[in-house]
Amino acid sequence: xxxxxxxxxxxxxxxxxxxxxxxxxxxxxxxxxxxxxxxxxxxxxxxxxxxxxxxxxxxxxxxxxxxxxxxxxxxxxxxxxxxxxxxxxxxxxxxxxxxxxxxxxxxxxxxxxxxxx
Amino acid sequence: xxxxxxxxxxxxxxxxxxxxxxxxxxxxxxxxxxxxxxxxxxxxxxxxxxxxxxxxxxxxxxxxxxxxxxxxxxxxxxxxxxxxxxxxxxxxxxxxxxxxxxxxxxxxxxx
Numbered sequence: 001x002x003x004x005x006x007x008x009x010x011x012x013x014x015x016x017x018x019x020x021x022x023x024x025x026x027x028x029x030x031x032x033x034x035x036x037x038x039x040x041x042x043x044x045x046x047x048x049x050x051x052x053x054x055x056x057x058x059x060x061x062x063x064x065x066x067x068x069x070x071x072x073x074x075x076x077x078x079x080x081x082x083x084x085x086x087x088x089x090x091x092x093x094x095x096x097x098x099x100x101x102x103x104x105x106x107x108x109x110x111x112x113x114x115x116x117x
Numbered sequence: 118x119x120x121x122x123x124x125x126x127x128x129x130x131x132x133x134x135x136x137x138x139x140x141x142x143x144x145x146x147x148x149x150x151x152x153x154x155x156x157x158x159x160x161x162x163x164x165x166x167x168x169x170x171x172x173x174x175x176x177x178x179x180x181x182x183x184x185x186x187x188x189x190x191x192x193x194x195x196x197x198x199x200x201x202x203x204x205x206x207x208x209x210x211x212x213x214x215x216x217x218x219x220x221x222x223x224x225x226x227x228x
Contacts (some may be wrong), residue, residue, distance in 0.1 A: 033216075042204060042218035043161065053130070056215060090160050105151050106216060108160030 003027055006091050006109035014117055015081060021112045023074040023091030030091050031096040032074040033106065037088040049074060050096050051077060081116045121219035128225050135192045136223045137222050139205030142186050149182060150188045155221070161204060165190065192224075200226045209211045 004025045013019050013079035023032070030051050040081035044076040049068040063085075074091055088111040095104035122140040127136045128186070142148070149168050153161035165172055167179040178191040192199060204221040 037216075042221050045215055045217060048215070058215075088158070092160070095152045105163040106161070106165055108162070111158070113158065117126075 002089055004093055004107050005107035006089075008112055010109070010113045010115075011050070012057035012115045013078065014110075015083070017081075018077070018079045020078065021076040021091075021100050021114075022088055023076075024072055024110060025093045025105065025107070026072055026106040027093065028071075029095055029104075030071060030102075032095045033092040033094075034074070034076055035092065035108075037090055037111070039087075044088055047076075064071060072113060083116050086114055086116045103109065121204055121207055123203075123219055123222045125220065126223040126225070128227065129195055130227050131193050131196055133224065135195050135199075135224060135226075137190045137192075137203055137205075137224070138187055139190070139219070141205070141206075144185050145209075147209050148207050149209060150185075151206045151208075152177070152190045153206065153211045155202045155204065163197050164203075174175065193226075195226045197226050197228065200224060202205075217218045 004023060007022045014068060021038045025084050032049045034046040036046050037043040045058050046060045052068045052071060063080050067075040067077060090108055090111045092106040092108045121143045149166055151166040152164045154164050165174055165177045165179045167181050169181050169185060170180045196201040202221045202223050204218050206216055206218060208216045
């Protein structure tokens with residue numbers, strides 16, 4: 001069990017579908033992250049939210065649209081995906097603080113396995 | 118961004134101590150070193166984190182030399198369940214900092 005919950009665990013979608021991935025945490029973390037992981041590769045950073053505002057976008061195509069409706073929730077809206085977008089999508093969270101504070105590691109969910117057909 | 122280099126894979130046997138070294142030559146003053154473990158189809162799991170010298174917890178030790186340009190994760194007496202990918206991350210947490218994974222080390226523990 002993890003403290004970051006991702007739903008659904010598995011998702012199959014066609015290239016014309018619209019779907020959303022959801023992530024929830026109740027640890028009071030104010031930084032939340034989306035990573036994408038292909039088979040046998042390390043996770044790749046996609047987006048970072050700080051205090052519900054998008055702070056980092058790693059040049060992700062616009063067919064991926066993140067949303068942070070409140071401090072506990074993070075969504076990833078998917079539209080017109082390509083088969084090469086099939087991957088494990090991981091959500092993570094951490095504390096957000098200032099220099100001098102103790103570092104806080106990332107807490108990951110177990111991901112959503114996405115297959116685009 | 119501090120780039121990390123780790124061995125691609127390692128093999129060990131049950132009961133042995135395993136040391137995995139990560140190189141991070143351009144680590145910044147405020148960067149921490151964090152290690153994660155990942156099993157197939159699961160998210161990475163935090164193992165240990167340090168800034169300098171030695172850190173030990175119930176599952177691992179982390180050795181960091183004075184120049185901080187490398188670090189070594191030490192797993193005592195590994196078991197089959199320690200077979201996983203181990204990632205070294207260098208950086209600072211927080212919403213404006215990119216935490217980038219390196220290639221990771223695939224550890225295989227044999228009976």
